[in-house]
Amino acid sequence: MADTVKSVAVQDIRFPTSLESDGSDAMNKAPDYSCPYVTITTESGLQGFGISFTVGRGNDIVCKAIELLSHLVVGRDINAILKDFASFWRSLTSEDQIRWLGPEKGVMHMAVAGIANAVWDLWARKENKPLWKLLVDMEPDQLVSTIDFRYITDALTKEEALDILKSMQTGKAKREQELAASGFPAYTTSCAWLGYSDEKIERLCKEAMAEGFTRFKMKVGSDLEDDKRRAKILRQTMGPDNLLMVDANQKWEVPEAIDWMKQLAQYKITWIEEPTSPDDVLGHAAISKALQPLGIGVATGEQCQNRVMFKQFLASGAMQFCQIDSCRLGGVSENLAVILMAKKFGVPVCPHGGGVGLCEYIQHLSVFDYISVSGSLDNRMTEYTAHLHEHFVSPAEMKNGCYVLPQTPGYSIEMKSSSLASYVWPTGQVWQKLIQDGVYKLN
Numbered sequence: 001m002a003d004t005v006k007s008v009a010v011q012d013i014r015f016p017t018s019l020e021s022d023g024s025d026a027m028n029k030a031p032d033y034s035c036p037y038v039t040i041t042t043e044s045g046l047q048g049f050g051i052s053f054t055v056g057r058g059n060d061i062v063c064k065a066i067e068l069l070s071h072l073v074v075g076r077d078i079n080a081i082l083k084d085f086a087s088f089w090r091s092l093t094s095e096d097q098i099r100w101l102g103p104e105k106g107v108m109h110m111a112v113a114g115i116a117n118a119v120w121d122l123w124a125r126k127e128n129k130p131l132w133k134l135l136v137d138m139e140p141d142q143l144v145s146t147i148d149f150r151y152i153t154d155a156l157t158k159e160e161a162l163d164i165l166k167s168m169q170t171g172k173a174k175r176e177q178e179l180a181a182s183g184f185p186a187y188t189t190s191c192a193w194l195g196y197s198d199e200k201i202e203r204l205c206k207e208a209m210a211e212g213f214t215r216f217k218m219k220v221g222s223d224l225e226d227d228k229r230r231a232k233i234l235r236q237t238m239g240p241d242n243l244l245m246v247d248a249n250q251k252w253e254v255p256e257a258i259d260w261m262k263q264l265a266q267y268k269i270t271w272i273e274e275p276t277s278p279d280d281v282l283g284h285a286a287i288s289k290a291l292q293p294l295g296i297g298v299a300t301g302e303q304c305q306n307r308v309m310f311k312q313f314l315a316s317g318a319m320q321f322c323q324i325d326s327c328r329l330g331g332v333s334e335n336l337a338v339i340l341m342a343k344k345f346g347v348p349v350c351p352h353g354g355g356v357g358l359c360e361y362i363q364h365l366s367v368f369d370y371i372s373v374s375g376s377l378d379n380r381m382t383e384y385t386a387h388l389h390e391h392f393v394s395p396a397e398m399k400n401g402c403y404v405l406p407q408t409p410g411y412s413i414e415m416k417s418s419s420l421a422s423y424v425w426p427t428g429q430v431w432q433k434l435i436q437d438g439v440y441k442l443n
């Protein structure tokens with residue numbers, strides 16, 4: 001029976017995270033974590049919620065872009081959309097008068113993610129399953145049918161994707177039980193944002209260790225002496241065996257990245273993340289080659305525009321850790337494409353979680369990856385950041401430094417109505433107060 005989509009509503013939600021330097025890095029000194037919050041409602045009353053992640057003022061453009069695309073969803077039968085998701089997704093990325101703004105990159109692709117993620121949330125709720133379970137339980141044929149393979153068939157065909165999924169059917173139940181018992185391994189970025197003092201990073205690292213974390217990421221890239229000092233504090237606090245990753249958020253030239261990392265290598269670094277421009281495949285390959293003898297890998301992906309760019313990085317040895325992003329890519333199905341390509345090229349997937357709602361999302365993708373695709377936890381860990389979880393109805397939960405398997409139906413992104421009311425820009429109470437106090441300006 002048809003169930004028509006009645007409305008696609010979008011709200012501009014922002015959080016003043018920059019006031020405490022939460023989320024700060026070498027290129028984003030004062031980020032306010034923000035998201036367009038999408039609510040899709042059908043005639044029968046089904047709902048799906050979705051976000052895309054942005055920083056501060058840019059949020060209103062993505063909200064507008066979602067409004068522009070919403071005519072492709074409103075009035076359509078949701079069951080027809082779910083029956084042929086890949087065609088629906090292609091309609092979003094191919095809209096005649098909007099495609100020119102991309103294609104499949106930047107603002108428009110983030111808008112696609114907001115809508116696509118909401119549809120996936122609705123789908124999982126309809127099936128009364130958490131999203132990871134919806135994916136894990138899907139027959140390989142159905143799962144593959146949700147993916148748009150356009151532009152990646154030279155790296156991964158539909159048939160190869162099917163073969164991967166079919167070959168991993170055995171052992172799925174056991175892997176699910178394993179994760180239910182011990183959770184999915186995480187690392188925390190929240191001890192060492194760039195704007196935090198030495199005292200604060202040491203204290204937060206101790207607290208995180210007490211909570212069971214054994215893997216930590218530190219922001220680098222503004223000042224080498226600062227980076228050395230902070231890496232020393234962290235290494236001393238966490239001990240010799242725990243993992244330390246560093247993230248430059250695109251700060252360096254290629255030779256600069258290599259030199260800088262040679263100086264930090266003494267602190268035993270697992271990966272350098274986003275050393276240079278996120279579009280520079282050759283640069284990442286050169287850095288990977290130069291740092292390989294030091295045991296340092298290159299991680300990137302949070303600003304990798306689409307599956308086509310991931311293909312370049314994966315196939316050319318330019319990335320040793322694949323950081324899919326639930327909102328930079330066009331939602332769940334494009335992430336599935338990259339997860340499957342990463343499997344083919346033997347690169348571990350370690351999703352990006354530094355932003356509002358991203359931890360809520362990526363836990364589902366990692367769990368699916370382990371159970372249905374990679375079957376391995378080697379070199380795999382999912383980012384965790386400690387902020388803003390209190391705004392979600394079913395927030396991501398951590399235990400002993402691992403994500404607890406989510407159980408609530410959906411994609412874990414529904415926000416509390418009180419939080420939406422407080423943080424909607426610019427009319428929410430929190431923003432009204434900050435504007436009245438002169439802390440923020442309207443534009």
Ligand SMILES: C[C@H](O)[C@@H](O)[C@@H](O)[C@H](O)C(=O)O
Pocket residue numbers: 022023024025028031055189247249302352353354355383
């Ligand atoms: C502005 C943001 O907080 C970024 O610094 C963050 O996403 C970061 O790159 C990360 O890897 O978590």
Ligand SMILES: [Mg+2]
Pocket residue numbers: 247249273274302354
């Ligand atoms: Mg990063």
